[in-house]
Each structure stands twice: as structure tokens, then as C-alpha cells.
Amino acid sequence: MENHTPPDRALMKDLTIENITDNVCIINSNCDNVRLKFLLDRLVNYLHDFARETRLSITEWEAAIGFLVQVGKISTDVRHEFVLLSDVLGLSLLVDAIDHPKHPGATEGTVLGPFHTADAHVVGAGHQISHDPNGEPLLAVCSIRDTAGRPLGGVSVDVWETDSKGFYDVQYADRVEPDGRAIVESDADGVIFFKAIVPVPYPIPHDGPVGKLLMKLKRHPYRPSHMHFMFKKPGYDRLITALYLRGDPYESSDAVFGVKESLVVDLYKVGDHEGYAEKYGVPPETKLLTYDFVLLTNEEALKVRDAEAWKEAKRQGGLKVVDGLLVPEDASETSTTKTATD
Amino acid sequence: MENHTPPDRALMKDLTIENITDNVCIINSNCDNVRLKFLLDRLVNYLHDFARETRLSITEWEAAIGFLVQVGKISTDVRHEFVLLSDVLGLSLLVDAIDHPKHPGATEGTVLGPFHTADAHVVGAGHQISHDPNGEPLLAVCSIRDTAGRPLGGVSVDVWETDSKGFYDVQYADRVEPDGRAIVESDADGVIFFKAIVPVPYPIPHDGPVGKLLMKLKRHPYRPSHMHFMFKKPGYDRLITALYLRGDPYESSDAVFGVKESLVVDLYKVGDHEGYAEKYGVPPETKLLTYDFVLLTNEEALKVRDAEAWKEAKRQGGLKVVDGLLVPEDASETSTTKTATD
Incomplete structure (x- = not known):
């Protein structure tokens, strides 16, 4: 050189x-x-x-x-086929691993995927982000801290997931409003909570050129059930990650290589946590997703x-x-x- | 699947x-x-x-x-920006060099470029392929032979060039008909002749993403004056090549790396060749392009x-x-x- x-x-x-x-x-x-x-x-x-x-x-x-x-x-603003190509070739996961090297105290990142959009609405705490009546109700209660364990308030958290059929809102031609996605903000205790539905496994869009490539390679297009998260706060390193449900049939054959053991979670029931049903106003049999995210500062x-x-x-x-x-x-x-x- | x-x-x-x-x-x-x-x-x-x-x-x-x-x-059917990207990165020339290894007895290939189209008309011998009144008239008389020197009749020859301003027909939004391009067929003596205009240097399209990349790399977008040729005949290896005019200001800095010494030609005048003016029905001061192409068999x-x-x-x-x-x-x-x- x-x-x-x-x-x-x-x-x-x-x-x-x-x-x-x-x-x-x-x-x-x-x-x-x-x-x-x-x-x-x-x-x-x-x-x-x-x-x-x-x-x-x-x-x-x-x-x-x-x-x-x-x-x-x-490719369009809502169909990111080049991202998908990068995903199925393992490039996206690799670049994320390079740009977000593992830090023992922080949450691991994973692939952004092709379904993030810039038009999600900012919603208040407790909002229902999915309007699919067929979805299995889920309450998410997560904390966000720094590596010293201090709660981080004011973190903007982009959340997105599919509907109960495994489709993101942008995969519907008649989409008018964002659905199954929202931006929530952590409170002073570093907590976010919102209502959603239990994620389901789904195929990445395989009606396009990337899908044809997968077919030639005899690869299936499925991703295990997961929910995406993107965390932003001035002074902190942007974290793009996702939580995966344990026991999913595709847990060990994700088409885009995104699963990490540290991001695999068990779902509980709201009733398992004393006082949660009353506090969050949901029936005790509602599925509960919890996770303690840890962000790195830019430094x-x-x-x-x-x-x-x-x-x-x-x-x-x-x-x-x-x-x-x-x-x-x-x-x-x-x-x-x-x-x-x- | x-x-x-x-x-x-x-x-x-x-x-x-x-x-x-x-x-x-x-x-x-x-x-x-x-x-x-x-x-x-x-x-x-x-x-x-x-x-x-x-x-x-x-x-x-x-x-x-x-x-x-x-x-x-x-990219469209008539604007091949990915080909252009491959061209400016030297990939197109490299792939051509790999797929058409040099053979001592045959004409060298070069880059196809992004301006070949599939809609050129098949025209008879002597046809005027350019209708630009401002172009300097040119007569092309070329022979096509096999490596044993035998004339090859029935070769389909795709020819394309810019107008006098350096633009291909497809670069005009109001293009209705192919111009500056045609498909001619060699006669039993392996000869093609047609009327055209003297090629001029021109910039490759630089109003798109590839042009912006060139600008960042501080590279100029010019190609030296040339005329494209593509030869097809069953049983013979398809040859994609071009002839370049000697002394062009960009002869040694082609933006797409296509110039080869064996493809650089001098233009003569029709009058320099005894009997050509009468035979081809053009004034003796008309510029004359001649070349003896040699095709390889598939074997x-x-x-x-x-x-x-x-x-x-x-x-x-x-x-x-x-x-x-x-x-x-x-x-x-x-x-x-x-x-x-x-």
C-alpha cells in the first residue's frame, strides 16, 4: 500500500x-x-x-x-433487497460484529434486517404497537442501563416486529400507517414498556432475486421468531439488536445468521411477576418479555x-x-x- | 426448497x-x-x-x-449503470480478457460498454447508420476472416457509435428509433461496408452514481473516439471489440480502460484507395475506416x-x-x- x-x-x-x-x-x-x-x-x-x-x-x-x-x-423505501442480499451472504452480521465489537458488559448487537423504516410513530409508555387482532398478546417490560448499572432515561427505542402471519406492515401493498412498529422512550428509571404480540417465525421476502438465489442454494428463507430493537441516545453508541424466542424451530438455522445465545429469551407470564398485571393493566395470562439492555457510551x-x-x-x-x-x-x-x- | x-x-x-x-x-x-x-x-x-x-x-x-x-x-434497458460501474472499476476489461484470452492470430476484444442495445435494425450493405447532419462523413470498409485467412460471409455485425456531440441515441429522452447503430452482415467475400460519421471523444454518463464516484476519485469520465463492433456467427466465438482513432486526446487515459494498441487505427481518405469513391459512391475526401477482423472458431x-x-x-x-x-x-x-x- x-x-x-x-x-x-x-x-x-x-x-x-x-x-x-x-x-x-x-x-x-x-x-x-x-x-x-x-x-x-x-x-x-x-x-x-x-x-x-x-x-x-x-x-x-x-x-x-x-x-x-x-x-x-x-428496492424501495420499504423493501430493502440489497440489505437482504447482504444479510443472506452473512455480510451484515459480519459488519455489525466489526463495528460493535463484543464488550463483556454490554448487550450484543445483531443484524438490522431489511424491515426497519424511518416512519414509525413515537408513542407513550404502555402503547399497543401491534393492531393485529390475531396476534397473541405480549407485554414487554425492559430496562436500559449503562455499563455501570445506572438506568438510562431518554433513550429512543425503535421496536419492530411482524404480525401474526409473519409479515411486516411494509409487506402489505395497501399499508397506509406504520403497524407492528413504534418508537418508545425510556423513563427516568431506564424502563420501557409496551404492548405487542408474540413474535412468530417467518420467511424473509423470497419472491425477488434474493429469494431465487436462496432457492438455487437450496437454503430455506426462514427467520426464527424475534423482535427488533434499535437504541439511540446522544453520547451512547447506537445499538441495533433483536431478541429471539427460545425453542423456535429455526433457532439454529436463521436465514440471515442473526441469532446469538445472549439474545435468546424465555417468555414468561405477566402473572409470574407480582403486581405486574395491575401495574401494567393486562391479564395475568398475558405473555411477558423482559430483558435488561446495556448500552455503551460512545467513548x-x-x-x-x-x-x-x-x-x-x-x-x-x-x-x-x-x-x-x-x-x-x-x-x-x-x-x-x-x-x-x- | x-x-x-x-x-x-x-x-x-x-x-x-x-x-x-x-x-x-x-x-x-x-x-x-x-x-x-x-x-x-x-x-x-x-x-x-x-x-x-x-x-x-x-x-x-x-x-x-x-x-x-x-x-x-x-438502470434501464438503455442505461446500463451497473455495466458502467464494472467498466470504471476495470472489471469489464478483466472479464473480457479472461473470457477471450489473446490468440496470436485473432482480433483482440475489449469492453462492451453500457450503450449496446438489442433493438438495432438490420441494414443492407452501404447503409448510412448515422443521421446526424453535423457528423463528419465516414466510410467503413472492413474484412472479416478466420485464422486461416478465409473470408467469413454471413457474419452478423452489430455496430454502434455516438453522434457528433458525443451522445449515443439512447442518451436522448425523446429517442424513438435506433440511430448511430445498425446490424450489418458480411458478404461472401467477408466484407462489410457502411456509412457512418467520424467518432468523437465523449464522457461516459456522469450524472448518476457512477459519475459521482468518479468525481470523488478525481477521475475524468472521458473515452477516446471509437466505434463499437460485435461479431456473431454460428460456430464462431462472439467477438466484442472497438476501433480507436490514433492521436485522440484520451487515447492513453480511457475512463473504462478499453484501449488496446492493436485496435488503434489511422483514418484515411476514400480517395487514397483507387476506385473506392466510385465503388462505394462517396466523395473522395470522405474519411475511410478500414480494418481486417479475424474471428476464432468456437473450438x-x-x-x-x-x-x-x-x-x-x-x-x-x-x-x-x-x-x-x-x-x-x-x-x-x-x-x-x-x-x-x-
Whole structure:
């Protein structure tokens, strides 16, 4: 990565299987964003290695291009087929694991999935977030704390789940309002509680190009029963996670690799907890979901992320860490890395 | 879809940065198409290595997903933005070089580019394929032979070029008919001739996501003046190539890396060739483009492709070549490789 050759030294004619990769990287190296330059350099190298080592045929390349176009075409604000593709290839889980390295005291993250939307309503404590009359009633009572065990109030918590048939609201063509999703805020005791329905297993959308790919790979499209959560609070690391129901038939074969043992929960009954039925105004036989979430501060998250990044930098050699991101050791300190994703 | 059981060996829970790649590959290994399985295995490995070694952040992943959606969204039957993306990353040229290994006696291939369409009209010899009154008139007279020097009649030749402003017909929103493109057929002497205009340099479409990427990379979007050709004849290897005008300002900085010295030509005048003005019915000062194309038979192409594939199989080890394609050595002989791109 120490190549300082100016781009005007790039060969741009008579390029071959052997020399094209270096020359594409040289011509890209004019970029003054060191992180973007680094990402492009690695991307071009891996993309070319993939084509070279598989000897990708033009017919296969055409099929891949056609596939990607279809994935883009079917994507909308509420159908995220590229996220789904990333999910079934294990990339989403991997990126989450990289960006949210395990911290012994904090809740593990998992895949966002393709069904998060930006239009959920902010609702008050105790709200019923699902309006499916066929769903099995569920009360969720969860706490949110920092790693020192202090309750965190004012956390914005995005929650989303399917209806009793296993469909998210956005999978209905006649959707007018968000349903099965809401944004709740933790109170001063760091508690959120809301009414919902017991999650059910469901297939990820498999009527599109990603579903066809799964079929060719003889993979089933099912996800085990779960409820999604996204936690946001200024000063704290955004946590995207989910809770999975123990004993689900797909607990050990999730199509998108999201299940973690620490996120698998048993459901109880509200009546099992003294005073809960009265306090939350639900019948004692109502199913109860509880969990104690622990968020990292930005500093704690950056510290563990930085430590992991430096470990990787040392493993590879020739790299350093700036703003938590890997860049070549010789990259100018003044170069902006923050705009890599602008 | 008849197999809902994951391969026994796959871990599908508590996946980490270290173990997810192997487990995604194991779950994909149920696929009975050995070539597709091989491609997916390498793809997942490289995709994950890329994310792991750059420690791709979630923000960057989101930006990449958003970028790919935009590339898909802007794509149409006449705007091939994913092809363009492949072009500017050097992938298209690489895949062409792999699929059409150099043969000392045959014309070199180059990138297809994003402007080929399937709707060009078949026209008779001598037809004017460009109706731009501002273009500088050009007569093209080319021969097509096999490697033994025998003229090849009945070759279907797709030709396409920009107008005098550097735009292909498909870049005009009000396009109703193909223009600047046609399909001509070689006569019994292996000759094609048609009227066109002198090609001009032009920028690839840079008003979309790929153009924005080029801008971030501080790369110009220009291609040197050229005319595209695609040759098809049953029994012969499809040849996609282009002829480039010598001395073009972008001859050595083509945005899509397509220029090859063997495809760079000088333009002459019709009057330079005794009898051409009368024979083809054009003024002697008309510019003249000539080239002698040489096509490979399918057998010749397969032979050289196979030889290169076996070379790569031996270099990597553990691979063999079936139907010209690399697959793992232990892949069942009865597995179908032909459907990898169905």
C-alpha cells in the first residue's frame, strides 16, 4: 500500500489480466480521501482476484450484472433487497460484529434486517404497537442501563416486529400507517414498556432475486421468531439488536445468521411477576418479555473498536487507525477520513 | 426448497468475525450446481475478507448499500449503470480478457460498454447508420476472416457509435428509433461496408452514481473516439471489440480502460484507395475506416480458454476445468455446470 506513484504513471492502454488491477488502483489514487482510497484499493483488488481466480466468464458476468439490476429495481423505501442480499451472504452480521465489537458488559448487537423504516410513530409508555387482532398478546417490560448499572432515561427505542402471519406492515401493498412498529422512550428509571404480540417465525421476502438465489442454494428463507430493537441516545453508541424466542424451530438455522445465545429469551407470564398485571393493566395470562439492555457510551465503544482496529492494523502491517477507521500508515494526517461515506 | 435442514456441520448461531465465513459457505454448499457453489464460495470469502481487512463500518456499509440501490434504480434497458460501474472499476476489461484470452492470430476484444442495445435494425450493405447532419462523413470498409485467412460471409455485425456531440441515441429522452447503430452482415467475400460519421471523444454518463464516484476519485469520465463492433456467427466465438482513432486526446487515459494498441487505427481518405469513391459512391475526401477482423472458431476459442483455465487450475491447486470453467477437483462429474447463470 506504500505506492506513491502519481496517477500519470498509470498504464491505461493494453491492459491485461496481470496488470489491470495495479493500474486501476493507481488511477484511483488521486482521491484525497484516504479512507475512500483505501476502501477502493482493497475492493478493486478483491473484485479482480475473484474474477481472476474463478476465471469468471462473460456469461456469468452478464448474469451477475442482471441480478444486481434486479436487486436495485425491486428496492424501495420499504423493501430493502440489497440489505437482504447482504444479510443472506452473512455480510451484515459480519459488519455489525466489526463495528460493535463484543464488550463483556454490554448487550450484543445483531443484524438490522431489511424491515426497519424511518416512519414509525413515537408513542407513550404502555402503547399497543401491534393492531393485529390475531396476534397473541405480549407485554414487554425492559430496562436500559449503562455499563455501570445506572438506568438510562431518554433513550429512543425503535421496536419492530411482524404480525401474526409473519409479515411486516411494509409487506402489505395497501399499508397506509406504520403497524407492528413504534418508537418508545425510556423513563427516568431506564424502563420501557409496551404492548405487542408474540413474535412468530417467518420467511424473509423470497419472491425477488434474493429469494431465487436462496432457492438455487437450496437454503430455506426462514427467520426464527424475534423482535427488533434499535437504541439511540446522544453520547451512547447506537445499538441495533433483536431478541429471539427460545425453542423456535429455526433457532439454529436463521436465514440471515442473526441469532446469538445472549439474545435468546424465555417468555414468561405477566402473572409470574407480582403486581405486574395491575401495574401494567393486562391479564395475568398475558405473555411477558423482559430483558435488561446495556448500552455503551460512545467513548467505551470507540475504545473497544479502536483496540480491535489497531489489532487488525498490526496483523496486516502498514496500517494505522484514524477516527476508529483503518487507513494506510503513510496517509497524510490532514486528509479527511470523515467524508468517506458522504 | 425440498431441503430445509442446514448441512450438519454449519454453525448458525453466535457467529463471529472469525467463524462466519466458513459457516456461510457450509450452508451454501447444499447447492448442486458445482460452478455456482464455487463462485459463491469465493465471493463470500472475498466479500468477508474485504469487510474484515478494512474493518468496514456500518456507516460505510449503509453508504455502499445506498449507492448500489441508486445504481440499480437508474438502470434501464438503455442505461446500463451497473455495466458502467464494472467498466470504471476495470472489471469489464478483466472479464473480457479472461473470457477471450489473446490468440496470436485473432482480433483482440475489449469492453462492451453500457450503450449496446438489442433493438438495432438490420441494414443492407452501404447503409448510412448515422443521421446526424453535423457528423463528419465516414466510410467503413472492413474484412472479416478466420485464422486461416478465409473470408467469413454471413457474419452478423452489430455496430454502434455516438453522434457528433458525443451522445449515443439512447442518451436522448425523446429517442424513438435506433440511430448511430445498425446490424450489418458480411458478404461472401467477408466484407462489410457502411456509412457512418467520424467518432468523437465523449464522457461516459456522469450524472448518476457512477459519475459521482468518479468525481470523488478525481477521475475524468472521458473515452477516446471509437466505434463499437460485435461479431456473431454460428460456430464462431462472439467477438466484442472497438476501433480507436490514433492521436485522440484520451487515447492513453480511457475512463473504462478499453484501449488496446492493436485496435488503434489511422483514418484515411476514400480517395487514397483507387476506385473506392466510385465503388462505394462517396466523395473522395470522405474519411475511410478500414480494418481486417479475424474471428476464432468456437473450438479455437475453447482451446485457448481451456489452456488458460488449466494453467490457473494448476496455479491454485485443487481445481479442474469442466466446460471451460474452473470447479473444485472433487466436484462430481455429473453435476451440471451449464446452469450456473440460469
